[in-house]
Amino acid sequence: MKPIKYILTGILFGIIMTKSEAVSWYRIQEMFRFQSIFMYGIIGTAVISGVILVAVIKRFRLKDTDGLPIQFSKKDKRWKKYLIGGSIFGMGWALTGACPGPIFVLLGQGYTVMLMVIAGALAGTILYGALRNRLPQ
Amino acid sequence: MITFLSQPWPWYVSGPAIALILAILLFSGKTFGFSANLSNICSMMGLGKRIDYFKFDWKKQQWNLLFLAGSVIGGYIAAHYLQSNQPISLSKSTIEDLKKMNIPFDGNMEPASIFNWSYLFTGRGLLLFLGGGFLIGFGTRYAGGCTSGHAISGLSALQLPSLIAVIGFFIGGLFTTFILFPFIFK
Numbered sequence: 117m118k119p120i121k122y123i124l125t126g127i128l129f130g131i132i133m134t135k136s137e138a139v140s141w142y143r144i145q146e147m148f149r150f151q152s153i154f155m156y157g158i159i160g161t162a163v164i165s166g167v168i169l170v171a172v173i174k175r176f177r178l179k180d181t182d183g184l185p186i187q188f189s190k191k192d193k194r195w196k197k198y199l200i201g202g203s204i205f206g207m208g209w210a211l212t213g214a215c216p217g218p219i220f221v222l223l224g225q226g227y228t229v230m231l232m233v234i235a236g237a238l239a240g241t242i243l244y245g246a247l248r249n250r251l252p253q
Numbered sequence: 254m255i256t257f258l259s260q261p262w263p264w265y266v267s268g269p270a271i272a273l274i275l276a277i278l279l280f281s282g283k284t285f286g287f288s289a290n291l292s293n294i295c296s297m298m299g300l301g302k303r304i305d306y307f308k309f310d311w312k313k314q315q316w317n318l319l320f321l322a323g324s325v326i327g328g329y330i331a332a333h334y335l336q337s338n339q340p341i342s343l344s345k346s347t348i349e350d351l352k353k354m355n356i357p358f359d360g361n362m363e364p365a366s367i368f369n370w371s372y373l374f375t376g377r378g379l380l381l382f383l384g385g386g387f388l389i390g391f392g393t394r395y396a397g398g399c400t401s402g403h404a405i406s407g408l409s410a411l412q413l414p415s416l417i418a419v420i421g422f423f424i425g426g427l428f429t430t431f432i433l434f435p436f437i438f439k
Binding site for chain 2: 119121122123124125126127128129130131132133134135136137138139140141142143144145146147148149151152153154155157158159160161162163164165166167169170173178180181182184186188190191192193195197198199200201202203204205206207208209210211212213214215216217219220221222223224225226227228229230232233234235236237238239240241242243244245246248251
């Protein structure tokens with residue numbers, strides 16, 4: 117593993133997230149109010165590009181840089197966790213205007229209050245880890 | 254080049270740029286899923302001793318934690334060296350709606366009236382930041398992914414579970430926007 121490669125990819129991600137304005141609380145409000153194509157355009161073109169990328173990888177059985185075939189693991193089919201977990205996350209996404217990536221990108225931008233969001237997110241993660249077996253999956 | 258990058262990016266540039274991150278990670282034999290890092294951090298803190306969910310070898314996920322560190326640096330670089338002076342082109346109706354909730358549009362990416370430490374220590378601030386963060390952590394781990402893992406990686410691989418998760422993201426987001434916000438900001 118080349119550590120620098122992942123740090124550089126992360127830096128690129130941070131720049132893209134900032135310049136795309138996907139880290140903006142205002143933009144997330146605009147999205148959930150369906151008042152602009154902006155965020156839908158970003159997600160839509162990202163997914164269209166991603167679908168083409170994955171199709172090409174599968175069609176030509178492309179390999180990664182270590183020469184291993186690129187695998188796509190099938191997600192398990194139980195649906196409750198996706199719907200319930202997804203809805204809980206969506207509430208937090210609209211409240212903070214940030215999903216997990218942007219939380220850290222915003223911290224880098226100098227919004228130190230994001231440390232509180234990170235603290236909350238870790239607390240939520242720990243509680244989920246503790247309660248997991250008792251929740252509908 | 255810097256001036257070119259500093260302009261506001263149109264959405265049709267940003268979307269494919271995000272897919273580029275997916276491509277780099279796939280060709281490195283990895284997956285694009287940011288919220289896995291929340292579990293990685295918990296495992297790194299030694300919580301695996303007490304909670305089975307965190308009992309895994311986080312060192313194998315070190316690459317993702319490095320990606321996280323990079324994203325913080327990337328945010329710093331973009332904010333300090335790649336900013337344009339133009340206000341973001343937020344829709345007029347959003348500006349109007351937020352004004353009704355006493356949240357002024359100031360042209361920045363984040364409302365300066367909310368994203369500061371003195372606001373944090375108000376009831377609303379705690380609910381927004383600490384409460385919001387809690388829901389993000391609990392929800393993404395429950396759903397097994399966030400926007401990157403489900404909306405980008407999952408939908409790109411045409412995974413039905415990811416579509417269900419994304420529908421969930423919107424159910425939750427609409428609930429906050431149209432039910433909670435009028436109540437919180439009345």
